Amino acid sequence: MRLSDSIESFIKTMLGEESTEVELKRNELAEYFGCAPSQINYVLATRFSPDHGYLTESRRGGGGYIRIVRVVESGPQRLMYLLNERIGDSLSEEECVRLISQLKEQRIVTADEASLMASAVSTRALGVPVQESVKGALRARMMRSMLMSVAARNRT
Amino acid sequence: MRLSDSIESFIKTMLGEESTEVELKRNELAEYFGCAPSQINYVLATRFSPDHGYLTESRRGGGGYIRIVRVVESGPQRLMYLLNERIGDSLSEEECVRLISQLKEQRIVTADEASLMASAVSTRALGVPVQESVKGALRARMMRSMLMSVAARNRT
DNA sequence: ACTCTATAGGTCAAAGAAAGTCAGAATTTT
DNA sequence: AAAATTCTGACTTTCTTTGACCTATAGAGT
Numbered sequence: 001m002r003l004s005d006s007i008e009s010f011i012k013t014m015l016g017e018e019s020t021e022v023e024l025k026r027n028e029l030a031e032y033f034g035c036a037p038s039q040i041n042y043v044l045a046t047r048f049s050p051d052h053g054y055l056t057e058s059r060r061g062g063g064g065y066i067r068i069v070r071v072v073e074s075g076p077q078r079l080m081y082l083l084n085e086r087i088g089d090s091l092s093e094e095e096c097v098r099l100i101s102q103l104k105e106q107r108i109v110t111a112d113e114a115s116l117m118a119s120a121v122s123t124r125a126l127g128v129p130v131q132e133s134v135k136g137a138l139r140a141r142m143m144r145s146m147l148m149s150v151a152a153r154n155r156t
Numbered sequence: 157m158r159l160s161d162s163i164e165s166f167i168k169t170m171l172g173e174e175s176t177e178v179e180l181k182r183n184e185l186a187e188y189f190g191c192a193p194s195q196i197n198y199v200l201a202t203r204f205s206p207d208h209g210y211l212t213e214s215r216r217g218g219g220g221y222i223r224i225v226r227v228v229e230s231g232p233q234r235l236m237y238l239l240n241e242r243i244g245d246s247l248s249e250e251e252c253v254r255l256i257s258q259l260k261e262q263r264i265v266t267a268d269e270a271s272l273m274a275s276a277v278s279t280r281a282l283g284v285p286v287q288e289s290v291k292g293a294l295r296a297r298m299m300r301s302m303l304m305s306v307a308a309r310n311r312t
Numbered sequence: 313a314c315t316c317t318a319t320a321g322g323t324c325a326a327a328g329a330a331a332g333t334c335a336g337a338a339t340t341t342t
Numbered sequence: 343a344a345a346a347t348t349c350t351g352a353c354t355t356t357c358t359t360t361g362a363c364c365t366a367t368a369g370a371g372t
Contacts, residue, residue, distance in 0.1 A: 001219070002218060002219035002357090002358075003358075003359075004357090004358065004359085005219075025320085025321095026320070026321055026322095027319090027320065027321080035359070035360080036359065036360045036361065037320090037321075037322095038321095038322080038323080038324090038359085038360070038361080039358085039359060039360075040321095041321085041322065041323080042357095042358070042359075046357085046358090058320095058321060058322085059320080059321075059366085059367075060319085060320050060321040060322075060365070060366040060367060061318090061319060061320055061321080061365090061366050061367025061368055062318070062319050062320070062367060062368040062369070063319085063320080063367080063368065064319075064320040064321055064366085064367075064368095065320090065321090066321075112269065112306075112309060113268065113269055113272055115305045115308075116269055116272055116273065116302050116305050116306070117272065117276075118305070119301040119302050119304065119305035120273075120276040120298050120301065120302055122301055124206065124297070124301050125294075125297045125298040125300075125301035125302075126294070126297070126298075127297060128290055128293050128294050128297065129290075130286055130290060134284055134285075134286060137284050138281070138282070138284050138294075141280070141281045141282070141283060141284065142276050142281040144281075145275040145276065145278055145280050145281035146272050146275050146276055146281075148275065149271045149272050149274075149275040150268075150272070152271075153268060158340090158347090158348075159348075159349075160347090160348065160349085181330085181331095182330070182331055182332095183329095183330065183331085191349075191350080192349065192350045192351065193330090193331075193332095193350095194331095194332080194333080194334090194349080194350070194351080195348085195349060195350075196331090197331080197332065197333080198347095198348070198349070202347085202348090214330095214331060214332085215330085215331075215356085215357075216329085216330050216331040216332075216355070216356040216357055217328090217329060217330055217331080217355095217356055217357025217358055218328075218329045218330070218357065218358045218359075219329080219330080219357085219358075220329070220330040220331055220356085220357075220358095221330090221331090222331075
């Protein structure tokens with residue numbers, strides 16, 4: 001297993017199901033895993049970004065720390081944020097996958113729905129001869145369209 | 157016997173009857189067969205493509221892997237028909253809507269999933285400046301991709 | 313207050329690890 | 343012999359890990 005993955009799951013275990021916030025010491029964690037301290041930053045950047053549903057803040061110097069906060073938004077709030085702010089004119093496949101798996105983790109869509117969405121924006125699906133910029137625009141539009149469909153649910 | 161055939165059956169043996177998913181290391185497999193690593197890609201492309209009923213995903217870099225998922229073999233008849241015969245190179249929005257509502261009526265997908273699929277292939281989503289013929293191709297690919305995702309459900 | 317210093321975290325580029333691509337050579341089929 | 347298929351190798355891209363250097367903060371000493 002990758003070091004980054006171990007660190008990721010270690011942090012997620014620290015967070016657990018209930019607590020929404022965890023504070024850690026970069027150097028201690030690095031020491032614990034026997035790796036370079038900057039490795040921790042790499043993990044934060046690639047697995048605890050806002051797109052992944054986390055915010056991080058930190059402090060340097062004596063008594064420094066890194067705090068990781070899991071974003072807890074209601075489904076509708078999250079959808080509005082994605083529709084109005086996060087999705088712009090273009091999205092890469094990776095961005096879509098990240099956003100979709102976020103929706104799944106926050107139980108806004110089911111696992112089946114998530115993989116349906118992911119397969120719609122996949123390279124496989126978009127494998128037609130058009131410019132990459134057009135594909136980016138297409139993904140953004142598809143995501144918006146699909147999220148609107150999700151948002152329109154259970155309006156009785 | 158051809159090398160490609162050996163590799164193919166080796167992988168199929170790994171998959172076995174029960175498991176529908178297998179993960180492997182490209183370099184290790186190539187080493188085992190004493191061939192160039194890219195040979196593995198050739199086998200995947202010619203024998204484990206979506207048309208053959210398989211999905212593959214992979215990751216590069218340290219700790220990289222290739223995962224192969226078998227999707228087809230006993231899924232609902234309807235799904236097989238759609239994947240292999242009904243969906244060609246191009247679909248109109250109306251055709252998509254019709255197919256999707258049939259899937260819903262046959263309880264192959266839920267109502268929520270159906271509207272998700274419909275919104276993905278909608279005019280709203282495809283409102284980018286490309287030729288109509290390209291949109292048709294796109295819809296066909298998207299439908300095929302999404303149906304593969306449906307077909308890949310409840311395995312392992 | 314002001315400066316110094318020890319303590320922590322941040323950045324970035326480069327090295328390492330593994331998979332992807334593609335043109336062309338080799339082989340098999342027709 | 344021509345066409346199709348299979349294989350290889352050089353080059354590319356992506357992801358991970360490390361290390362050297364940079365910056366911020368708290369606290370001690372003046």
